[in-house]
Structure formats: C-alpha cells, structure tokens
Amino acid sequence: MMIIIFVAVVALLVFWIIGSYNRLVGMRNQVLNGWRQIDVQLKRRHDLIPNLVNSVRGSMDFERDTLTAVMDARAKALTATGPADAAQKEGQLTQALGRLIAVAENYPTLKSNDSVRTLMEELTGTENKVGFARQFYNDIVTKFNTAQQVFPTNLFAAAFGFKPAELFEITDAAERDAPVVDLSRR
C-alpha cells in the first residue's frame, strides 16, 4: 500500500516537472521569436535610413549635424550584440531620427515632396513597429522570467539550463522623453 502511494507521488512529481519543463521551453521559443521580430524591424530601419538621408540632404543642407548624427547612430547600431546592447544603441538612433523628423517639419518643400512623404510614413511605421515589437517582447520576457523565478519552478529551472532573458530596455534617460513626432497628424 505504502509503495503504491509512494509510486503515485513520484509519478505525479515527474509529470509536473515534465509539464513545467515543456512550458518553459515553449516560452523560451516565444522569447526568441519575439527577439527576431524586433531584429527584423531594426534591420528595416537600418535599410531605410540611407534612402531618407539622401532624399532630404539637398533641402536640408545646413542641418548637416542632424544628418551626420543619424548616420553615426546607424553605424553604431549595426555593431550591436544582444538585446541590452542593441536597446542602448538603437535608443540613440531613435533619438537622432526623432530630431531629424522634427527638423524636417520646418521645411515646406520636404513636406510637399511625395517621395519624402512616403519615406517619412515608412519611417514612422517602422519606428512604431520597433516600439510595438519591443512592447510584445518585453511582455513575454517578463512572463518567461517570472515563470522561472516563482516557487517551486525555481528549484529546477536553473538546473535544466533556463536563464532569465534580457529585457529590451531604454537605458538612456534622455531617450525616454524623446518627442513622439507624427508627420501624418495635421
């Protein structure tokens, strides 16, 4: 009788561990997928910037500083590795782009130029996509980390090689209150 109870308890425990393990694996894949989403959007942004800078360069000749800041930030962002590092460098790029968009607002010739408007819409869209991908990624990372840290999962999570994932966080205080510029608003 005792043996049956013992076997039953062990079996339950094993099932529970298998279940938790599989759940954590599922979440880890979600996190990876979320990160890939951000990565795709960041790449899009990197590809867009040279086009944009080229098409506004003529009209904004004396804003050379703003344009160089964007190109520099882009070059730096290309070298980023891992979420935390990327978050910091991409944050600076977001900031530089925000300034560029704000400055471009002052040039009526730019605002009426169709190809620039299209590029600006693409840029606004991409900026938003980066933001929403980050929002989604951080949400699932938080869930994944919480699932690892709660008792009793925390007893074996580390032993199976689960590590808390990095948040894609804005570390720069100045970037936090960077102006949200939306050209489509009239």
Add this chain to the structure above:
Amino acid sequence: MNLYEQQTANRRKTWLIMLAFIGFLLFLGAGFDALYIGEAGGFVPVGSLLALTVGSVSSAMSYFAGDRAVLLATAAKPVEELAATATDDEKLKLQRLSNVVDEMAIAAGIPRPRVYVVPDADPNAFATGRGPGKSSIAVTRGLLDALDRDELQGVVAHEMSHIRNLDVRLMTIVAALVGTAALLSEWARRGMMSGGGSRRRSSRDRDGDGGGGAAGLIFFAIWAIAIVIAPFVVQALAMMVSRKREYLADASGAELTRNPMGLARALEKIESAVAPTQSINRGSAHLCIADPLGRSVNLKEGFWSDLFASHPPMTARIAALKDMAFQGRT
C-alpha cells in the same frame, strides 16, 4: 477578463452554441419524422438524419467561405490591388493603413491579417475570418479619409483584438448557423404548407384515435412555432454575443496601442458621420466597429437593446475609453 479568459470564454461559447444548434437540428428533424414517417410505421429517422447532414454540411460550407462571402458582398478590394493603380496621395493613405495593420499585428503577436478597403464614403471597419492567421480586416474608404494615423491605429487595434480574442471565429460560426437555421426552417415551413393538407387527410383515414391526434397536434404546434421563431432567436443570440465583445475589443485595443484616446476620437468621428454604411448589409452588421445601419436601438441599454442591438451605445464606449486614458495619466 484577460486575454486567455476571453479566448477560453469564446471557445466555450462556440461549443455551447454548436451543441444548441445540433439540438435544434435534431428537434427539427424529429418533428418531421413524427409527422411524416413515424405514423407510417417504419422507424428510419430520415428527417433527423437529413436535417443533421444538410445542417452540418451547409454550416461547414458557410463557415469556411464566410469571410470570402462577406468581403465579396461589401465589394472590398485588397489594399495591394488598390495601391497598384492609385494616385500618389491615395498610395500614401493605403501605405499608412498597411503599415498600421503591420504595427498592430506585431503588438498583438499574431500573423498579419489580409487588409481590404470597402468603397464606401461612410467611416466603418470590420474584421472577419476564422482566427489568427486566417482573418481579414476591412476598412471603408471614408474611414481612411476621415481619420488621422493615431485614430486609424485605434480602429485597427480594435479589429485586431477581435481576431486575437477569437471573436471573429465565434461570429463566423454564429453567422453560418444563422444562415443554416433560416434555410432549414424555410424548407420545413414550405414542407408544412404543401404537405400539411394531405397528411391530415391520410391520418384521418388511417385511424380515428382522438387522444393521439390531440397530443400530435400540440407537438405539431410547438414544432411549427419553433421553426418560425428559430431564425430570430439565433439572431438575438448573435447580437447578445456581439455587444459584450465590443467593450472588450475596445479595452484590449487600447491595451495594444497604449493610447485609448486614439480610438475614442475615432469613434467620435465615426459617430458624427450619420449616414448609414450602404455597402454593409444587415447580415454582417455585428462584425462592424459601429452599427452600419444607424439604428436607434443601439442608442440605449436595456432588455430590448440587449436583444436586438449589435453594438453598445457609442457614448458609453467613448466614455469608457476616456476613463482609461484618464487613469493612465495619473
């Protein structure tokens, strides 16, 4: 209610409605059997089997073709197709729509739905399909012209929530069942009218049993009434399901954009455009973000509105969203 509770509730409701529908089919068939076959002595429930088969096949067909049928009925065109021939100004608007849908799909973490534009000057929007990855979002021409980027984002987020919460699946199933119920009860009614006379005569010929006849008559009366009111009951059911969904979709849409005011302003603009949306008919009214028919039953809450209105009062929705924005700020 969080996302998973909403999805679970929708799954449960879907099963319940399907069970109730199977019950309805059996009832319809059993009545037919009792009236036409049962008295003849043989016991092959032809009616029940027929109702079940026809009902299932017809429902399954409308379920899988439902989104295409709705899009076809509204003359919606894919955004990519429109962009190919649009002017520069138009192209920018379509691109904006396409970008906003991308953004919201990312925020919701679901595959990007297909995007359509309905050629109608009244601002409105709807989502249809069978769940994430198998859905479409359609907005009217008027919506694209009237709303700015933030407002458009709010509306698309609302529709995206309908898809993610599995509201569209439930709605497509309900629509398929409403169609089938209407079809079957129409058949049964016609059958009654043409076959009723001859049946009465033949049963009188066969047996003069008064008791059985009275019980049969009562059953027949209930059956006949059920057949006539069935489409209305199912329709009322659809409306009740739909109303609750709208508040939830508003709330989870705001959760996606983190900007309730965008949707609130969009709803104000949609409401101030009083003209009904011509190209969206009564059958798909419950899919839209705002009632395309502009019926007064949607203006208040209460028993009758609960039964027949597809949408909660616009003022209540706007107030709820503004409340969210206010709470977010403090």
